[in-house]
Amino acid sequence: MRESILVVEDNQIEADLLAEFLQQKGFEVDVAYNGAEGINRIGEIFYDVVITDLAMPKIGGLEVLEYIVEHSPETICIILTGQGSIKSAVEAIKKGAYEYLTKPVAFDELSLTLEKALDTRRLRRENEYLRRKLWQESGYGEIIGKSKPMRQVFSLIEKVADTDATVLVLGESGTGKELVARAIHAASSRREGPFIPVNCGAIPEELLESELFGHEKGSFTGAVKTRIGRFELAHGGTIFLDEIAEMSPKLQVKLLRVLQERSFERVGGTRSIKVDIRVIAATNKDLQKEVREGRFREDLYYRLNVIPIKLPPLRERKEDIPLLIEHFLSRFTQRKRRKITGLSKEALECLMKYHWPGNVRELENVIERMVILANGEQLILEDVPEYILEQSQFNYKPGVQDFDIPDEGIHLPELVSEFEKKLIIKALEKTGWVKNRAAKLLHINRTTLIEKMKKQKITRPTAH
Numbered sequence: 001m002r003e004s005i006l007v008v009e010d011n012q013i014e015a016d017l018l019a020e021f022l023q024q025k026g027f028e029v030d031v032a033y034n035g036a037e038g039i040n041r042i043g044e045i046f047y048d049v050v051i052t053d054l055a056m057p058k059i060g061g062l063e064v065l066e067y068i069v070e071h072s073p074e075t076i077c078i079i080l081t082g083q084g085s086i087k088s089a090v091e092a093i094k095k096g097a098y099e100y101l102t103k104p105v106a107f108d109e110l111s112l113t114l115e116k117a118l119d120t121r122r123l124r125r126e127n128e129y130l131r132r133k134l135w136q137e138s139g140y141g142e143i144i145g146k147s148k149p150m151r152q153v154f155s156l157i158e159k160v161a162d163t164d165a166t167v168l169v170l171g172e173s174g175t176g177k178e179l180v181a182r183a184i185h186a187a188s189s190r191r192e193g194p195f196i197p198v199n200c201g202a203i204p205e206e207l208l209e210s211e212l213f214g215h216e217k218g219s220f221t222g223a224v225k226t227r228i229g230r231f232e233l234a235h236g237g238t239i240f241l242d243e244i245a246e247m248s249p250k251l252q253v254k255l256l257r258v259l260q261e262r263s264f265e266r267v268g269g270t271r272s273i274k275v276d277i278r279v280i281a282a283t284n285k286d287l288q289k290e291v292r293e294g295r296f297r298e299d300l301y302y303r304l305n306v307i308p309i310k311l312p313p314l315r316e317r318k319e320d321i322p323l324l325i326e327h328f329l330s331r332f333t334q335r336k337r338r339k340i341t342g343l344s345k346e347a348l349e350c351l352m353k354y355h356w357p358g359n360v361r362e363l364e365n366v367i368e369r370m371v372i373l374a375n376g377e378q379l380i381l382e383d384v385p386e387y388i389l390e391q392s393q394f395n396y397k398p399g400v401q402d403f404d405i406p407d408e409g410i411h412l413p414e415l416v417s418e419f420e421k422k423l424i425i426k427a428l429e430k431t432g433w434v435k436n437r438a439a440k441l442l443h444i445n446r447t448t449l450i451e452k453m454k455k456q457k458i459t460r461p462t463a464h
């Protein structure tokens with residue numbers, strides 16, 4: 001597909017000459033003979049490049065550039081200027097123009113500028129594509145899952161990321177609401193700006209106002225200097241308001257104003273401060289119920305609930321548990337410098353049966369604990385916390401129901417001996433090779449255990 005160029009030039013002869021040259025170079029070319037017509041065309045059609053004269057009556061090249069920057073940021077803008085307007089052309093570069101060329105335009109210089117500009121944009125698009133692909137393949141940041149409910153969440157994140165719409169993340173504790181907020185920020189055009197999280201439920205009410213909005217020196221006892229609040233710190237980026245339902249009615253009013261006007265005053269101040277921020281809020285409560293019962297402002301609820309993203313509890317996406325376990329195992333074996341190769345089938349089945357009231361956070365904590373306390377190189381059923389074993393009602397009894405005897409038969413004494421050896425080693429590993437304790441686990445005498453160890457040639461591995 002050929003690249004499209006719009007020429008905005010009030011001198012009709014120069015405009016037509018330029019258009020003819022560009023068409024000969026293989027571009028699709030439109031011409032606008034004044035700034036107003038140029039802006040109208042840019043509003044209706046996407047152009048890869050706009051070449052605009054700087055000095056035009058009524059609406060000049062700078063106004064055309066400003067419109068492009070705001071409404072069509074992917075469009076490359078090249079400014080044409082006379083010798084006397086170099087200062088204005090430099091200002092245009094600062095405002096977002098790709099380059100300026102002096103009139104009369106040298107066509108070979110224009111060709112080279114277009115080639116460089118389009119190559120730069122192709123490279124930027126490829127990098128953006130690869131960044132997004134990598135971000136998605138890695139599970140949208142730290143969010144892990146391939147289940148249908150999570151695919152729907154990922155789809156929503158992708159759709160809303162590059163807008164400035166307010167997002168409300170809903171879900172039980174431990175489902176990963178902050179991870180979703182961070183993923184939205186990382187995929188947005190604000191990703192180079194700050195991400196400022198605030199837990200509204202963890203900060204006492206009397207301190208939260210100052211934390212969010214800042215305060216002026218002397219505004220209250222202990223305010224020995226002016227302090228910038230979280231909203232100011234988030235300027236140019238994203239603020240994440242977790243546990244928003246815990247906010248007091250007084251602060252709800254101030255937050256409503258920030259959402260409506262993007263401005264506020266510091267505590268004890270009179271100067272209105274403007275901020276450029278995106279707001280993402282989260283709660284584990286039913287906000288509609290909070291509104292009905294008078295604890296949450298209805299107008300604030302509608303301001304926050306522009307794009308709701310509901311996170312499913314872990315019990316509703318159990319097919320993601322093996323993926324999450326693999327992710328946490330990899331993380332904690334590296335952090336704790338433990339050599340854990342994986343999880344036994346029985347341990348996985350047990351974890352799959354548990355209902356996970358604490359969701360992903362609880363699973364993360366359980367895997368960390370299992371990695372730290374494990375005796376062997378594989379996490380086994382004995383490593384699973386007792387409360388999970390009890391609540392998952394997992395009863396593992398080794399049996400022969402799934403064992404097939406081949407047509408050629410088996411060597412029973414050899415298999416029994418091998419199984420016995422494995423059980424003895426497991427018992428010894430679990431007890432740190434303390435023979436008394438291992439014998440108790442196996443319900444045999446210590447002397448019997450020692451005899452069997454000699455017969456099976458079982459010795460404690462030497463430490464390297």
